[in-house]
Amino acid sequence: MKVSARLREQFSSVMLIASLFVIWEVACLLFNVSAIVLPRPSQIITTLIVQLPALWPHILQTLVTTMIGFGIGMVIGVLLGIMVGVSRAAYNAAYPLLVGFSSIPKVAVVPIFVLWFGSGTVPAILTAMTTCIFPIVVNVATGLATTEPEMEDVLKALGASRWQVLWNVGLPRTMPYFFASLKIAVTLAFVGTVLSETVAANRGIGTVMMMASASFDVPLAFAGLFALALLGILLYVVFAIIEQRICGWANRKNEFAMA
Amino acid sequence: MNQQSAAASSSPPSRNRIVQLEDVRVRFGADTNAFLALDKTSLTVEAGDFVAMVGPSGCGKSTILKLVAGLLRPTEGVVFVAGREIGAQRIGIGMAFQNPTMLPWLSIRQNVMLPLKIVEPYSSTYRIHKNTLFRDRVEALLEKVGLGGFGDHRPWQLSGGMLQRANLCRALIHEPKLLMLDEPFGALDQFTREELWSILQDLWIDQRPTVFLVTHDLREAAFLANRILVMSSRPGRVTEDRKVDFARPRTLDTTYEKDFTDLTHSLRSLIVAAKQKEKVTS
Numbered sequence: 001m002k003v004s005a006r007l008r009e010q011f012s013s014v015m016l017i018a019s020l021f022v023i024w025e026v027a028c029l030l031f032n033v034s035a036i037v038l039p040r041p042s043q044i045i046t047t048l049i050v051q052l053p054a055l056w057p058h059i060l061q062t063l064v065t066t067m068i069g070f071g072i073g074m075v076i077g078v079l080l081g082i083m084v085g086v087s088r089a090a091y092n093a094a095y096p097l098l099v100g101f102s103s104i105p106k107v108a109v110v111p112i113f114v115l116w117f118g119s120g121t122v123p124a125i126l127t128a129m130t131t132c133i134f135p136i137v138v139n140v141a142t143g144l145a146t147t148e149p150e151m152e153d154v155l156k157a158l159g160a161s162r163w164q165v166l167w168n169v170g171l172p173r174t175m176p177y178f179f180a181s182l183k184i185a186v187t188l189a190f191v192g193t194v195l196s197e198t199v200a201a202n203r204g205i206g207t208v209m210m211m212a213s214a215s216f217d218v219p220l221a222f223a224g225l226f227a228l229a230l231l232g233i234l235l236y237v238v239f240a241i242i243e244q245r246i247c248g249w250a251n252r253k254n255e256f257a258m259a
Numbered sequence: 260m261n262q263q264s265a266a267a268s269s270s271p272p273s274r275n276r277i278v279q280l281e282d283v284r285v286r287f288g289a290d291t292n293a294f295l296a297l298d299k300t301s302l303t304v305e306a307g308d309f310v311a312m313v314g315p316s317g318c319g320k321s322t323i324l325k326l327v328a329g330l331l332r333p334t335e336g337v338v339f340v341a342g343r344e345i346g347a348q349r350i351g352i353g354m355a356f357q358n359p360t361m362l363p364w365l366s367i368r369q370n371v372m373l374p375l376k377i378v379e380p381y382s383s384t385y386r387i388h389k390n391t392l393f394r395d396r397v398e399a400l401l402e403k404v405g406l407g408g409f410g411d412h413r414p415w416q417l418s419g420g421m422l423q424r425a426n427l428c429r430a431l432i433h434e435p436k437l438l439m440l441d442e443p444f445g446a447l448d449q450f451t452r453e454e455l456w457s458i459l460q461d462l463w464i465d466q467r468p469t470v471f472l473v474t475h476d477l478r479e480a481a482f483l484a485n486r487i488l489v490m491s492s493r494p495g496r497v498t499e500d501r502k503v504d505f506a507r508p509r510t511l512d513t514t515y516e517k518d519f520t521d522l523t524h525s526l527r528s529l530i531v532a533a534k535q536k537e538k539v540t541s
Contacts (some may be wrong), residue, residue: 150360154429157328157354157439158377168373172364249364249413 039219048223055208059227062193062205065121066231069128070189074182077133081140085174086166091145102134106192110199119200124193131192132185139181143174176250179243186235190228276339277436277469278304278327283336285322296322298494299336304471304486306436309463311472311484313526315534319495320473324439327471328352341436350437351378353430353468357442359422361414367425368410371397374433381433400428404458420451427455431462438468442475453511456482460508477523477530478514481505489526491533499529 021041027033028040035043048055084094106127113123147170155165197206205224212220244251285297297319304310312320325331326338329352341350351374361370375381375393385393401407404424414422423443430438444452460483463470474480480487481503489499503522505513513519 148358148360150356150358151362153325153328153330153356154354154360155373155377156330157352158374158433159329159351160377164377168376169362172362175364247364 036216036218039222043219044222044226047219048226051220051223055205055223055227058203058205058208058224059231061121061203062190062197062228063231065124065197065204066128066186066189066193069125069193070132070186072125073129073132073185073189074136076129077136077181077185078140078178080133081137081174082144082166082171084137085141085144086162086170088145091141098134098137106131107195107199110196113196114200119202121201121203124196124201124204124206127196128189128192131195132189135181135184135188136178139177140174143177144170147173175247176243179239179247182239183236183243186239187232190232190235194228275305276303277306277341278302278471279339280323280326280333281337281339283326283333283338285319285326285331286334295494297326297333298496300496302488302497304469306469307467309470309472309483309485310488311474311480311486312488312490313474313477313480314488314490314495314530315492317495318490318492318533320490321441322495324441324471324473327437328354328439351433351435353433353435353438355423355426355430355438355440355443357445359414359419359426361422361425361429363414365414366410367401367406367412367414367417368394368397370414371401371410371425371428371432373429374435378433378435397428397432400432401425403462404428405454420447420455423447423451423455424458427459427462431466431468434466435468438463438470440470440472440474442473444479445475452476452479457508457511459483464508477526478519480526481519481522482509482514487526489529489533491536498533501526 025040025042028038033040039047080094084090084098109130110123110127113126117123117126144166151169151173152165155169160168193204194206194209197204198210199206201207205228209221209224212218212224280300280302283297283300283302284295286293287296288294296317300319300323302323312323314320322331326333327340329340337344340352353374361367362373365373372389372393375389375396376385381388381393388394398407398410401410401424404427406421406424406428409417409421409425414425417425423446426443430440444455447455456479463483470483472480472483484503487499487501487503488497489501490496491498501522505519
């Protein structure tokens with residue numbers, strides 16, 4: 001019962017993507033759209049498969065860069081989130097700064113990173129990192145700041161230290177918020193990496209797409225987009241699975257609905 | 260600070276008095292909208308006593324609880340717990356609120372075991388004993404409150420009454436010297452509540468902690484406590500200090516005897532009087 005419901009759900013999302021591609025394909029054929037303007041999905045997928053040996057190092061480059069940036073961003077984001085979340089004063093004081101920081105278009109900081117570190121992998125990692133920090137900080141801080149005081153009081157009355165309260169109540173309670181932010185952050189990290197690669201790099205999917213569009217190889221540019229989308233979905237799924245393992249307790253409503 | 264320690268040395272806290280409040284005032288809020296939650300209150304409680312606090316809402320009952328638990332500092336005066344000023348010691352006070360506050364990511368057993376992870380002398384051997392000695396201890400206590408076999412359940416699988424039983428277990432698992440109960444049975448139906456009174460009484464007779472119980476239920480106070488403090492509000496102060504000496508263990512039949520109903524009746528009139536006075540002054 002439970003399994004079949006889940007299968008049906010997955011089947012419907014596959015169907016949605018497939019039908020979108022079919023509409024796209026048919027519309028391109030019907031209106032005779034040139035491949036230079038908008039290639040058909042079949043052309044894009046063919047290009048992706050044919051060019052895969054050449055694309056693979058770039059995909060790997062983008063993936064690794066993103067994961068490094070995301071990893072560093074996650075560590076910094078969690079630490080900042082804890083610092084901001086444990087005290088109301090820090091929360092109120094730091095919030096405007098965080099909002100201001102996140103409002104800066106990331107495309108504007110890439111030249112600065114290039115200026116400091118030269119073009120290549122380092123600015124891409126840093127851009128990925130700065131793009132994904134904000135949602136993590138905000139969610140971790142919100143999770144901590146909204147912990148029920150009664151939960152903390154029970155431990156404080158026992159004589160627990162601030163650290164023990166944080167470890168036993170604050171952090172576990174924040175896990176669902178944290179994972180929600182990870183799913184957003186990992187896709188944002190991709191945006192950051194590709195952004196930096198299109199501006200200043202000689203490897204990565206961003207670079208491939210820049211070169212492809214410069215030589216009017218539009219199917220290849222779209223193949224790059226598809227590769228990015230696939231990587232994004234892949235990582236999203238990975239984090240969704242980890243989330244289900246670690247904080248399934250927070251999603252029990254779904255379980256009941258499906259059971 | 261100097262004044263406080265001078266006051267302390269002038270009347271050394273007795274060994275038997277586990278809790279001692281000396282001229283304690285608690286003020287909440289800043290200048291203009293500040294209000295006195297607790298006015299100059301002095302109170303001593305003997306070790307092993309069962310004290311119930313009744314009174315209208317906002318009379319500082321929970322404030323006293325938080326003072327003793329060390330969750331709140333007095334604006335004026337001193338609070339001694341176990342012969343020392345609060346904050347200076349960690350004696351591991353058991354606490355339970357009306358809301359059971361079970362942690363949803365832990366099983367009932369893990370929830371009940373939480374104090375053993377925090378409080379000495381258990382915490383230093385927690386890793387060694389958590390799957391043997393401590394586990395048995397939790398099971399035994401769950402059994403006592405009628406939750407035998409529910410250790411592996413998750414909090415959301417239990418009813419409100421069952422959660423409150425687990426909550427009591429969590430407050431008592433480390434055999435605290437002090438047990439703070441803030442309307443623990445307030446959200447339960449009459450029958451569950453009365454059953455839990457008897458369970459709590461049994462646990463108290465077993466372990467003999469000093470209990471502070473905040474309640475709105477006068478029958479609950481009269482059934483459980485050795486001593487009832489009636490409080491009035493704005494500013495909060497203790498207006499009446501009653502000894503309750505019905506024989507233990509008390510049964511639900513006790514609650515229908517004349518002495519018992521007389522007691523709850525007179526408590527009721529005291530609280531009504533306090534409320535009327537409050538209306539006149541405000």
